[in-house]
Amino acid sequence: MKKFFCLFLLVFAGVACSWVGLLLIGSGALSARKLETSLTVAGDDVVLEMDLGLAARGKEVYRELGCVQCHTQQVRRPGYGGDLDRGWGSRQTVARDYVLQDLVALGNRRIGPDLTDVGSRRDTEWFYQHLYDPTSLVDWSTSPSYAYLFYDKEVTDETSATALKLEGNDAPDPGFERVPNFDARALVAYLESLRLDYDLPESKRIN
Amino acid sequence: MTDIGPSPQSPQRDAHPASRLGAETAEVDKSIRLPFLFFILSGWIWLLAASLFGYLTFWKAHNPEFLNTHAWISFGRVSPAFNAMLVYGFACNFAFGLGLWMISRLGRVPVRYPILLVVAAIFWNGGVDIGIFGILRGDLNVFDYLELPGYVAPVILAGLLFVSVWVILAFINRRTDSVYASQWYLVAGFLAFPWIFLITAAMLFVYPTAGVSQALVANWYAGSLLWLWFGSVxxxxxxxxxxxxxxxxxxxxxxxxxxxxxxxxxxxxxxxxxxxxxxxxxxxxxxxxxxxxxxxxxxxxxxxxxxxxxxxxxxxxxxxxxxxxxxxxxxxxxxxxxxxxxxxxxxxxxxxxxxxxxxxxxxxxxxxxxxxxxxxxxxxxxxxxxxxxxxxxxxxxxxxxxxxxxxxxxxxxxxxxxxxxxxxxxxxxxxxxxxxxxxxxxxxxxxxxxxxxxxxxxxxxxxxxxxxxxxxxxxxxxxxxxxxxxxxxxxx
CATH class of the missing domain: 1.20.210.10 (Cytochrome c oxidase-like, subunit I domain)
Structure with missing residues (x-):
């Protein structure tokens, strides 16, 4: 029993110290209680907001489709990696950027580009087309197609704004249009909401 | 550390007559047969499943349109499913079976109530089964080594606690005076794993905090899992x-x-x-x-x-x-x-x-x-x-x-x-x-x-x-x- 107790104390020391030292203290320093979410930076009001409405559902779709397997959502500081030079953001991301997010998909792999600021780089039409057929926009893209998020719908009065512009064999039957389903629209709303277009006191944009 | 005991140079060193030692070992081996087979066969089936899912994952990485007709078989789902199968299906089952076997043999304690360990194995594997199904239907998480959905955490934790308690009891009730190196590592691994799992599940699934502290918890778990659990065993x-x-x-x-x-x-x-x-x-x-x-x-x-x-x-x-x-x-x-x-x-x-x-x-x-x-x-x-x-x-x-x-x-x-x-x-x-x-x-x-x-x-x-x-x-x-x-x- 004595030997077990010694082993227990050792494991306790290893796990409990790291738990308190890293997780409890760390989480405390990174929480919304410590990091203000409405502040003034160089005369501009900055109010951080949670994802709401369609974008909130889109974030769930992002998680459900496993996008994090290939995409990160974090921009490293200038001089550390080439994130800023690649145009993935105009400043590094800091803890405050994520403080209201209930799902933080920082990611560990960049098989695809970083998406922190993708809303500033691409427009709605591009997103739908890329989801439907990535190689039609980017040669050699290894992004899988998400064509199963689209369906054919009969054209009633006029063509939907979100309908894909398809030609040739891939075009839907005459009188029909290929449109994104609810999940695809939510996902695109979320991707469009991903923007790093504001300054924070601890991280200002570099022009 | 000196309290950990005298230092035998090999697991067999105690001064027992060889025949008695052999009989004891055989008794231990016999007592653990059922749960050991259950864990190893479960791990084996997971290994076969992981073989298939690994192939899908790796092939899709350079052929993105290979079998890409539905969300459940897309890269974003098979890749985390593969990882979970390898880690929680195959590797953990083998670790449980072999860990139980070693700790019983080293302490020369036959396993008592082996059927309860089978129940533990059913909990663990049932939890992983549901979890893999959950990943494929879209309930996956965004963190490495934590791909399984949060709702299976109680089920697999129950199985894990069971096995850990058995390992620790086998250590406490050992019939040998000396303690061999493998025993420390095993006890440490089986003490640490349920604990880090519990902390992580509590901080990510039960009382989730907003913001990057989620990634902090997940990475803490990944490091602890790799070294304190797989490293130890x-x-x-x-x-x-x-x-x-x-x-x-x-x-x-x-x-x-x-x-x-x-x-x-x-x-x-x-x-x-x-x-x-x-x-x-x-x-x-x-x-x-x-x-x-x-x-x-x-x-x-x-x-x-x-x-x-x-x-x-x-x-x-x-x-x-x-x-x-x-x-x-x-x-x-x-x-x-x-x-x-x-x-x-x-x-x-x-x-x-x-x-x-x-x-x-x-x-x-x-x-x-x-x-x-x-x-x-x-x-x-x-x-x-x-x-x-x-x-x-x-x-x-x-x-x-x-x-x-x-x-x-x-x-x-x-x-x-x-x-x-x-x-x-x-x-x-x-x-x-x-x-x-x-x-x-x-x-x-x-x-x-x-x-x-x-x-x-x-x-x-x-x-x-x-x-x-x-x-x-x-x-x-x-x-x-x-x-x-x-x-x-x-x-x-």
Whole structure:
């Protein structure tokens, strides 16, 4: 029993110290209680907001489709990696950027580009087309197609704004249009909401 | 640490008459037969499932349109499902079976109420089953090693607690005075795993905090899982198997003790090194990097101890396939340990972070080290527990050769390709799609290597199925009983 107790104390020391030292203290320093979410930076009001409405559902779709397997959502500081030079953001991301997010998909792999600021780089039409057929926009893209998020719908009065512009064999039957389903629209709303277009006191944009 | 007890040089050293020792060991082996088989067979079925899902994952990485008709079979789902199958399905089941077996044997305590352990195994595997189904229908998480949906956490935690309590009771009720190195590592692993799992589940699924502290918790868990759980159980297995298979004591008991201290005290601190450059205070990352450096002591000490012990038993090493599995495992521990120390260093991580180089480390650690050692353990233990030899010794060799070729083909391209990918990613003059294109070529190596590994799994499966069939035959028709030399021929 004595030997077990010694082993227990050792494991306790290893796990409990790291738990308190890293997780409890760390989480405390990174929480919304410590990091203000409405502040003034160089005369501009900055109010951080949670994802709401369609974008909130889109974030769930992002998680459900496993996008994090290939995409990160974090921009490293200038001089550390080439994130800023690649145009993935105009400043590094800091803890405050994520403080209201209930799902933080920082990611560990960049098989695809970083998406922190993708809303500033691409427009709605591009997103739908890329989801439907990535190689039609980017040669050699290894992004899988998400064509199963689209369906054919009969054209009633006029063509939907979100309908894909398809030609040739891939075009839907005459009188029909290929449109994104609810999940695809939510996902695109979320991707469009991903923007790093504001300054924070601890991280200002570099022009 | 001196309290941990006198230092026997090998697991067999107690002053029991050999016949009594043999009878006790046989009694232990018999008592654990049912739960051991249940865990190992479950792990085996997961290994087969992981073989298929690994193939899908790796193939899709360079052929994105391969079987890409529905969300459930898309890369984003099969890839986390594969990882969960390998970690929680295959590796954990083998760890449970072998851990229980070792702790019972070393303490010479027969397992009591083995049927309850089967219930524990049903909980664990049922939880993982539901979890994999959950991943495929879209309930996956965004963190590595935590892909399983939060709702299965209580089920698998129940199974895990059960097994851990059994291991700890077997240790407390041991019938030996001395405590062997493997026992410390096992007790530490089985104490730490439920604990880190509980903390993580509570902080991520029960009382989730918003913001990047989620990633902090997840990375803490990943580091702890790899070292305190897989590191501990794998090391325990090596300390047990090497003297058994080589017939020589381990090189230095003091080194084992020292390595243990370092692993247990430092292991849980290392996970945050991976967060370098991310949106975290610098001290969190520095702590991770510093502890990764400290953990180097464990890798060096343990690696030297294992490889030195085996160097003094060259005859056994050249003739015993199970020992060769253990050798590959020990070598992988040393190399993946060095990689785990080097990759987090800021100047290196600036290049390799977010690249497939980290996948190389992950694979070398989980497959090269843990799985190879676990295969060695199963090749050694199963004939003893079933009292029946492996039917085809050459299949064990086939498994070994294909595993070594497969490992090299997976790990080397990922490591070199990862470096190449990182250098290119940091050079904005190279278009991103060009980086993707080059990386894809390196990934072809991984797909090819995995095919070799699948071939090895099939060799293992064939041997296992034949072993079970022959055993059943010998039980049903005792007249034809196969002559058993109780596994002495294992791998020879």
């Amino acid at each position: 794998g090391t325990a297995l090596l300390y047990y198997l090497i003297p058994k298979l080589s017939g020589k004591p381990i090189l230095s008991y003091e080194l084992a003790r020292f390595g243990f201290l370092v692993l247990v005290l430092v292991g849980a601190w290392t996970g945050t090194a991976r967060l370098a450059g991310g949106p975290f205070p610098a001290w969190i990352i520095t702590v991770g990097i510093a502890s990764s450096l400290l953990l180097l002591v464990f890798f060096l000490v343990t690696g030297i101890n294992f490889l030195g012990s085996m160097a003094s038993a060259r005859d056994a090493l050249s003739s015993n396939t199970a020992l060769q599995f253990a050798f590959v495992g020990a070598l992988s521990l040393l190399i993946s340990g060095l990689a785990s120390t080097l990759l987090p260093l800021r100047s290196i991580n600036e290049i390799v972070q977010f690249t497939i180089a980290w996948e190389a480390r992950h694979f070398l650690l989980l497959y090269g080290f843990f799985s190879m050692v676990a295969f060695a353990g199963v090749y050694y233990a199963l004939p003893k527990i079933l009292q029946h030899d492996w039917p085809m010794a050459f299949m064990i060799q086939t498994h070994l050769y294909t595993a070594v070729i497969g490992l090299l083909l997976v790990v080397l391209p990922l490591a070199l390709g990862g470096w190449n990918q990182g250098m290119a990613l940091n050079d904005p003059s190279i278009p991103f799609v060009q980086v993707v294109r080059t990386t894809t070529v390196w990934m072809l190596g991984r797909s090819l290597g995995w095919l070799f590994l699948i071939f090895g799994h099939l060799a293992f499966s064939l041997n296992l199925i034949l072993l079970l069939v022959e055993k059943c035959k010998s039980v049903c028709c005792p007249a034809n009983e196969y002559s058993t030399t109780v596994g002495e021929r294992v791998g020879s």
